[in-house]
Amino acid sequence: MTSSNQTPAYLKLLNLLSAIRELSPLQNLSADEEKLLGELAVRWHLSEKVTVGEMMQDSERVSPSTMYRRLISLRDKGLVSLPADKADRRIKFVIPTTAAKNYIKKLDEGMKNLMQEQLKD
Amino acid sequence: MSAQTLIAGTAKISGVAIAWVLLFDLNQYAFAQLEYSSRAHWVFLPAALRIIFVLLFGWLGAIGLMVGAYFTLPDSLMSFQFTNFLLAASSGVAPLLALFYCRRFFKVNPDLSELRGAHVVVLSIVCAAANSVVLSMYFATQEDVRFVIEQGISIFVGDSLGSAIVLSVISIGASIAVKLNQRKES
Numbered sequence: 230m231t232s233s234n235q236t237p238a239y240l241k242l243l244n245l246l247s248a249i250r251e252l253s254p255l256q257n258l259s260a261d262e263e264k265l266l267g268e269l270a271v272r273w274h275l276s277e278k279v280t281v282g283e284m285m286q287d288s289e290r291v292s293p294s295t296m297y298r299r300l301i302s303l304r305d306k307g308l309v310s311l312p313a314d315k316a317d318r319r320i321k322f323v324i325p326t327t328a329a330k331n332y333i334k335k336l337d338e339g340m341k342n343l344m345q346e347q348l349k350d
Numbered sequence: 351m352s353a354q355t356l357i358a359g360t361a362k363i364s365g366v367a368i369a370w371v372l373l374f375d376l377n378q379y380a381f382a383q384l385e386y387s388s389r390a391h392w393v394f395l396p397a398a399l400r401i402i403f404v405l406l407f408g409w410l411g412a413i414g415l416m417v418g419a420y421f422t423l424p425d426s427l428m429s430f431q432f433t434n435f436l437l438a439a440s441s442g443v444a445p446l447l448a449l450f451y452c453r454r455f456f457k458v459n460p461d462l463s464e465l466r467g468a469h470v471v472v473l474s475i476v477c478a479a480a481n482s483v484v485l486s487m488y489f490a491t492q493e494d495v496r497f498v499i500e501q502g503i504s505i506f507v508g509d510s511l512g513s514a515i516v517l518s519v520i521s522i523g524a525s526i527a528v529k530l531n532q533r534k535e536s
Contacts, residue, residue, distance in 0.1 A: 236461040241406050244462035246524050251467030253521035307528040 247328065250307070258306065261291075265299050266308060270333045273325055281311060281321040308332065359410055366403045366414025367421065370396050374422040377512070386504040388424050389437065389485070396422075397481070397509035398516030400445035401473050405462060412442035436488060444480040452476055470517065478509035 258266065272279045281300055285293035300323060303309045308329040314320040325333075377395040384392040396418075403411035420438035452458075456469050486502035493501075 238406060241462045244465055245402065245405055245470075246520070248462070248465040248467050248470050249517055249521045250524040250528070251521070252470065252517060253525040305529045307525075 258308075259302075262299055262302055262306075265296075266303065266329065266332065267336075269309070269323060269325070269329075270336075279323040280314075281323060284323060303329075362407050362410045363414040363417060366399070366407065366411055367418035369403075370399055370415060370418025371421055373399060373516075374418070384508075386508075387501055390501045390504040391508040392504055392511070393515070394505075394508035394512040395516050396512065397478060398474070398513040400441065400477050400481070400509075401449070401470065401513065404442075404445050404449050405465075405473075409446060412446040414442075415445070416442035437485065440481060440484045440488070444484045445477040448476045448480040449473060467521075474513035474517065475510060478506050478513065481509055482506035 269279060269284075281297065284300060285296045288296040291299075300309065300311065304311050306328075307326055310324045310326055311321045312324060314322065373396045377391065377393070381391060381393040381395075386392055400415055403414060405411075407414070416438045419441035420434060423434040423437055452469070452473050456464070456466075456472075458465050458469065482502045482505040485505055486498050489498045489501065
């Protein structure tokens with residue numbers, strides 16, 4: 230473990246800003262966005278390269294335009310990035326950011342704790 | 351200690367002290383009517399700097415806070431007063447101790463990688479309480495108890511509100527900056 234003095238100040242600043250940013254009312258996820266993030270987490274776990282086009286096509290309950298708006302909202306909240314494919318700029322991938330990975334990790338820990346409590350009972 | 355380390359440390363202390371003085375002046379300009387006494391305000395914006403700079407720079411940040419706080423105390427530049435020295439010291443020592451125990455309780459890594467927004471809120475409140483208690487204990491030996499209690503409450507409320515305002519501004523500003531950056535990249 231690095232000591233406090235050895236850790237670069239910019240790294241601590243980034244982590245501190247990330248924590249403070251969680252307090253922003255602009256960061257709250259709607260129920261639909263949470264569900265979408267859950268679906269994306271499953272796809273990322275399967276190591277699929279997820280594209281915006283696939284998400285728009287595969288959405289059963291919402292229209293493609295609504296799915297696109299939700300992906301943009303997740304991007305604006307810093308949870309995903311949408312870089313274009315270098316070979317074909319029309320294709321955009323859905324990549325999780327550190328914030329999304331932390332969010333999924335928290336959910337995972339919550340689920341594990343819940344399961345442990347259930348097993349104890 | 352190398353010259354580079356000394357220069358870096360001095361720069362951090364100076365930067366923190368300057369930031370404290372600037373935010374103190376802004377607080378005086380914006381919330382002059384909310385001053386309870388010369389040492390207590392119902393809104394005290396610089397309180398947020400205690401959390402930020404001690405988290406970022408540790409004891410160097412605490413020293414910078416002490417230096418900045420000393421220069422903003424009344425009559426501190428006219429002559430040395432032990433009271434002012436103690437008040438300035440509490441501005442750095444109280445948050446340093448509060449953050450030391452809170453970081454261990456929340457198991458925050460030295461690089462702040464496990465720090466969450468909720469932790470920052472709790473740290474703000476604990477720092478405000480620590481500062482209020484330390485100052486009140488000192489003033490209880492010299493002033494009327496009722497005044498000390500009222501002053502202590504105003505210090506706690508002022509530090510808490512000041513931290514809330516500054517952290518809100520930073521959080522909203524950072525969220526907007528991320529949004530603009532993401533749109534630019536896409």
